[in-house]
Amino acid sequence: MSLDKHGKAxxxxxxxxxxxxxxxxxxxxxxxxFSPDASISARTKQKVLAAAASLGYRPNRIPAIMLSGxxxxxxxxxxxxxxxxxxxxxxxxxxxxxxxxxxxxxxxxDDALTLDSALDxxxxxxxxxxxxxxxxxxxxxxxxxxxxxxxxxxxxxxxVGPWISTVNSNNHAxxxxxxxxxxxxxxTHPVWLAGPVRNTASRARGEGFCHGLREAGMPVADxxxxxxxxxxxxxxxxxxxxxxxxxRPDGIFSSNDMMACGVIDALRERMGLLCPRDAVIVGYxxxxxxxxxxxxxxxxxQHTEQMVTRAMDLLDExxxxxxxxxxxxxxxxxxxxxxGSTACSE
Amino acid sequence: MSLDKHGKAxxxxxxxxxxxxxxxxxxxxxxxxFSPDASISARTKQKVLAAAASLGYRPNRIPAIMLSGxxxxxxxxxxxxxxxxxxxxxxxxxxxxxxxxxxxxxxxxDDALTLDSALDxxxxxxxxxxxxxxxxxxxxxxxxxxxxxxxxxxxxxxxVGPWISTVNSNNHAxxxxxxxxxxxxxxTHPVWLAGPVRNTASRARGEGFCHGLREAGMPVADxxxxxxxxxxxxxxxxxxxxxxxxxRPDGIFSSNDMMACGVIDALRERMGLLCPRDAVIVGYxxxxxxxxxxxxxxxxxQHTEQMVTRAMDLLDExxxxxxxxxxxxxxxxxxxxxxGSTACSE
DNA sequence: TTGTAAGCGTTATCAT
DNA sequence: ATGATAACGCTTACAA
Numbered sequence: 001m002s003l004d005k006h007g008k009a010x011x012x013x014x015x016x017x018x019x020x021x022x023x024x025x026x027x028x029x030x031x032x033x034f035s036p037d038a039s040i041s042a043r044t045k046q047k048v049l050a051a052a053a054s055l056g057y058r059p060n061r062i063p064a065i066m067l068s069g070x071x072x073x074x075x076x077x078x079x080x081x082x083x084x085x086x087x088x089x090x091x092x093x094x095x096x097x098x099x100x101x102x103x104x105x106x107x108x109x110d111d112a113l114t115l116d117s118a119l120d121x122x123x124x125x126x127x128x129x130x131x132x133x134x135x136x137x138x139x140x141x142x143x144x145x146x147x148x149x150x151x152x153x154x155x156x157x158x159x160v161g162p163w164i165s166t167v168n169s170n171n172h173a174x175x176x177x178x179x180x181x182x183x184x185x186x187x188t189h190p191v192w193l194a195g196p197v198r199n200t201a202s203r204a205r206g207e208g209f210c211h212g213l214r215e216a217g218m219p220v221a222d223x224x225x226x227x228x229x230x231x232x233x234x235x236x237x238x239x240x241x242x243x244x245x246x247x248r249p250d251g252i253f254s255s256n257d258m259m260a261c262g263v264i265d266a267l268r269e270r271m272g273l274l275c276p277r278d279a280v281i282v283g284y285x286x287x288x289x290x291x292x293x294x295x296x297x298x299x300x301x302q303h304t305e306q307m308v309t310r311a312m313d314l315l316d317e318x319x320x321x322x323x324x325x326x327x328x329x330x331x332x333x334x335x336x337x338x339x340g341s342t343a344c345s346e
Numbered sequence: 347m348s349l350d351k352h353g354k355a356x357x358x359x360x361x362x363x364x365x366x367x368x369x370x371x372x373x374x375x376x377x378x379x380f381s382p383d384a385s386i387s388a389r390t391k392q393k394v395l396a397a398a399a400s401l402g403y404r405p406n407r408i409p410a411i412m413l414s415g416x417x418x419x420x421x422x423x424x425x426x427x428x429x430x431x432x433x434x435x436x437x438x439x440x441x442x443x444x445x446x447x448x449x450x451x452x453x454x455x456d457d458a459l460t461l462d463s464a465l466d467x468x469x470x471x472x473x474x475x476x477x478x479x480x481x482x483x484x485x486x487x488x489x490x491x492x493x494x495x496x497x498x499x500x501x502x503x504x505x506v507g508p509w510i511s512t513v514n515s516n517n518h519a520x521x522x523x524x525x526x527x528x529x530x531x532x533x534t535h536p537v538w539l540a541g542p543v544r545n546t547a548s549r550a551r552g553e554g555f556c557h558g559l560r561e562a563g564m565p566v567a568d569x570x571x572x573x574x575x576x577x578x579x580x581x582x583x584x585x586x587x588x589x590x591x592x593x594r595p596d597g598i599f600s601s602n603d604m605m606a607c608g609v610i611d612a613l614r615e616r617m618g619l620l621c622p623r624d625a626v627i628v629g630y631x632x633x634x635x636x637x638x639x640x641x642x643x644x645x646x647x648q649h650t651e652q653m654v655t656r657a658m659d660l661l662d663e664x665x666x667x668x669x670x671x672x673x674x675x676x677x678x679x680x681x682x683x684x685x686g687s688t689a690c691s692e
Numbered sequence: 693t694t695g696t697a698a699g700c701g702t703t704a705t706c707a708t
Numbered sequence: 709a710t711g712a713t714a715a716c717g718c719t720t721a722c723a724a
Binding site: 012013056058060061063065073082087091098103105106118121122124126232265269289292293294295 | 406415427449607612638
């Protein structure tokens with residue numbers, strides 16, 4: 001406890017100088033005691049560590065950031081945590097980053113507008129890189145990210161640019177698989193329930209689905225496309241809309257599980273229909289709720305664990321190639337998890 | 347691009363000195379141009395901002411942390427994001443912190459063991475405070491948090507200690523309300539489905555429930571207590587367990603919504619029972635899934651928005667009273683949201 | 693192995 | 709209003 005110039009009581013954090021004084025060594029000795037491979041005698045190290053422990057000293061990493069220009073902090077930009085898929089992805093990402101000795105500087109973003117100011121703030125903390133699972137895919141966002149001149153790793157994004165790498169689920173291929181599954185189940189009136197228009201991953205899934213239906217000999221004109229927004233409610237409303245328009249599908253591929261759950265509930269509650277008996281439903285993400293008995297929803301698992309590992313690889317590579325813009329893409333296959341919603345109805 | 351001593355190419359970030367040189371002013375002028383209420387002429391400020399823009403300069407906040415000892419970073423310690431309640435709470439917290447000009451340094455923690463090393467790392471970044479929604483309530487955790495000597499704000503925690511403040515949902519009162527509701531619905535065989543043993547919020551809910559039942563004239567011996575772990579699966583299994591033990595409840599109060607969803611699904615699928623017809627179900631948290639048609643679950647809304655606001659108040663107060671350990675508690679009433687699972691069955 | 697001293701990029705103080 | 713300068717707490721040559 002000391003008095004500063006203004007006479008106010010202030011607790012200064014314990015510094016290496018304090019420890020040095022107590023241990024009767026130089027301040028650099030303290031630094032060396034806490035540096036893994038510095039040349040220091042066991043005796044000195046002991047003295048320092050003892051003094052440090054008794055004072056409750058912890059090395060301050062802030063000055064090291066100034067010296068090295070590396071903060072070991074990564075900006076993680078997220079949104080849509082109400083979707084369990086993103087929530088668990090964030091959890092895994094946080095764990096992986098920490099295991100790599102990186103800190104997570106988290107920013108929640110609602111829209112592209114918030115993003116700019118968020119990035120500004122992150123940059124002033126000299127973050128080493130940015131990781132984002134944001135489904136925002138505009139050119140201006142890509143430009144903003146590229147201008148940071150630090151590595152950027154995106155999930156399920158179509159962003160491209162000098163510093164931007166991406167890890168994508170194989171959306172198109174999954175769409176194909178969904179179509180083939182529906183064809184095998186004898187679906188004749190398929191519906192594609194899309195996610196937000198700007199979500200390019202969703203678009204790819206839809207295109208793959210369309211593609212697959214054509215391959216199976218179905219006139220593409222027979223495919224009904226609906227616009228959702230990735231929420232349960234929008235799935236629920238989509239079904240009501242279909243019935244209003246006198247469309248009676250026997251197979252629905254939904255761009256994500258949340259909407260698929262809404263679809264199943266609307267069919268059951270509003271139309272008195274059950275899947276797979278009356279309609280086959282396929283979702284995407286394999287969120288925990290897909291396995292819940294009320295839904296028993298066939299879905300595509302994105303293997304977030306593997307996607308996160310890939311992202312870390314990209315990150316390590318990009319951070320290693322310091323100051324050289326890298327832009328790679330990894331694709332991870334999504335795996336069809338078949339459940340009751342597409343079971344063979346005998 | 348410059349060459350450092352080792353001959354390797356390195357991009358040095360643009361500094362205020364660079365801007366000063368370009369603008370033909372002193373380095374302090376640059377600093378002033380970026381400080382909201384510094385005395386600087388409009389002309390100089392213009393020159394500086396122009397130079398800064400053309401060089402792509404952004405003020406570096408790291409040195410300011412060294413000078414002031416404040417990093418404006420808050421360590422946010424979380425876990426259990428697979429529960430949508432925690433995920434949305436985190437989202438709101440992140441937004442609120444950012445609005446207060448604070449950055450979120452996120453750490454995911456699985457167990458009390460990880461916590462220690464996580465806190466160590468956070469501290470080395472000189473975070474100003476810690477906010478956590480962790481349901482870990484051991485004495486050792488409280489001690490560890492107190493020893494940080496920085497403000498700590500907990501959600502739904504019973505931790506107490508010099509630097510620790512808490513925002514709690516009124517768990518006991520909610521338990522009472524649940525009991526009264528069940529009494530009104532004529533429940534005679536109530537069941538309490540508890541969350542993890544160490545979760546004190548869950549315990550308080552159970553005690554309130556018990557209390558309320560007694561008030562309503564029900565012998566407490568009639569209350570069956572089950573142990574869950576806050577997951578859907580544990581709710582599902584709990585029902586199966588009840589039937590195995592030949593217990594036939596007509597009212598179940600679950601410590602959280604995830605388990606309640608499992609309960610409803612098990613009743614419907616395994617026992618062919620519907621709520622509220624055969625049993626009245628009440629959950630806690632009011633997660634989005636509670637409103638889904640398959641569940642239509644009566645639940646308690648914790649008003650996370652308000653709890654987050656309270657947490658920010660506590661944080662501001664604690665940060666204002668720098669170096670003075672504060673420990674306050676705010677209690678926010680949880681609100682009963684009645685849905686179909688407790689509707690009057692005629 | 694150890695100590696001394698320079699330097700990282702700002703902000704704050706002081707003189708001008 | 710502006711510029712020079714000290715200071716923040718470390719890491720890292722360099723000297724001893």
